[in-house]
Amino acid sequence: MRERLKNPEIAGTRTGYVIRFTCPACMNENIIISKIPRDHFKERRDASCRYCRKRSTVLTPAMIARTDTGTVPVGRPEPSS
Numbered sequence: 312m313r314e315r316l317k318n319p320e321i322a323g324t325r326t327g328y329v330i331r332f333t334c335p336a337c338m339n340e341n342i343i344i345s346k347i348p349r350d351h352f353k354e355r356r357d358a359s360c361r362y363c364r365k366r367s368t369v370l371t372p373a374m375i376a377r378t379d380t381g382t383v384p385v386g387r388p389e390p391s392s
């Protein structure tokens with residue numbers, strides 16, 4: 312059985328230059344560190360799980376609104392189930 316599946320799209324959370332996402336296959340948390348500013352602004356990127364090598368498309372919302380106070384309330388857009 313040969314299927315051509317698109318990579319699942321999963322939501323990631325961005326903290327500074329670090330993007331975290333949870334692998335949908337093995338539920339491990341992965342971390343992406345974007346070293347290239349241009350790459351950092353992308354809203355989606357392909358990533359593969361470092362544990363099971365499952366490939367996913369990680370979605371990160373546009374840059375979280377900057378605050379001059381330094382406190383950025385980052386919500387955790389994770390599904391509850």
Ligand SMILES: [Zn+2]
Pocket residue numbers: 334335336337338339360361362363364365
């Ligand atoms: Zn995995």
